[in-house]
Amino acid sequence: MGDRRRRKNLPVLIVGLGRFGVALGEELMAEGREVLAVERNRSLVQKYADRFTYVVEADATDPEALAQVGAADFDIAVVGVGTSIESSVLIAVNLVDLEIDQVWGKAINRAHGKILERIGCEHVVYPEHDAGVRVAHLVSGHLMDFIKFDDDFAIVKMPPPRCMQGMTIEQAHPRDRHGVNVVGVKSPGRDFVYAQPDTLVSSGDTIIVSGDVSNLERFAGED
Structure with missing residues (x-):
């Protein structure tokens, strides 16, 4: 330490x-x-x-x-x-x-x-390359921030897609249905909190999600 x-x-x-x-x-x-x-x-x-x-x-x-x-x-x-x-x-x-x-x-x-x-x-x-990759995933308008790691794994900040608005994490089942994990949720005026099964996600929230890049892109575009 x-x-x-x-x-x-x-x-x-x-x-x-x-x-x-x-x-x-x-x-x-x-x-x-x-x-x-x-x-x-x-x-x-x-x-x-x-x-x-x-x-x-x-x-x-x-x-x-x-x-x-x-x-x-x-x-x-x-x-x-x-x-x-x-x-x-x-x-x-x-x-x-x-x-x-x-x-x-x-x-x-x-x-x-x-x-x-x-x-x-x-x-x-590789700052120029990494910046280009990041912007490429942001121009769609679905994502607010994007960090890619090895093996096509990424963590993104995004508004919740319609498919999980008004639902708890347990009800939405993002891991089973979309292959992604919601790890954090921020409601307006509040700090980010670690997502729990009973965490309710509202339309005005911001969520932090991890997973395979292709799965994240599909999840972000869900209606």
Whole structure:
């Protein structure tokens, strides 16, 4: 427990202050984490100098530059550079060579991601691809939010379909009839609650549902 709490509060090194790096850093700061941002573009360094704990102008493709900013003292580092695959890979190699425990890499495509994985990045993310997948499932208008995991499993936020409005979870039988699980329900003006068999679902509610993507899509479109 103590180690998990410690890791949750560890400072984070972010290389690259593009949209991804800035959004990541701001969210970490909001959580109370310390953030060291490394960026070689001077105008970006000046722009975000007061936004994070430390902002340093340095070229992270140079291992000496990373050593000088104390990158080796971090347990978590994120390569936010994505437009230049060459720069991204060089930075990732430098961070891995510093034996940082967790190196995260942003990839612009699968080939880029495979390279990052092979050189030692513990985690590779595909923000553009993931955003596209998410929007594709939202444009239908049936879903309010969409998070996909492996093997076509997803969790979605949505208004309840007509087939279960005015019914309890037990009466609607979403698992048996639609192959999905309603895990949470939010009524207007109230917090989300874990769904129980006797939880009543009304037309104005918002529900959290998990299951296979195709089942979720069909369930969301039920009348």
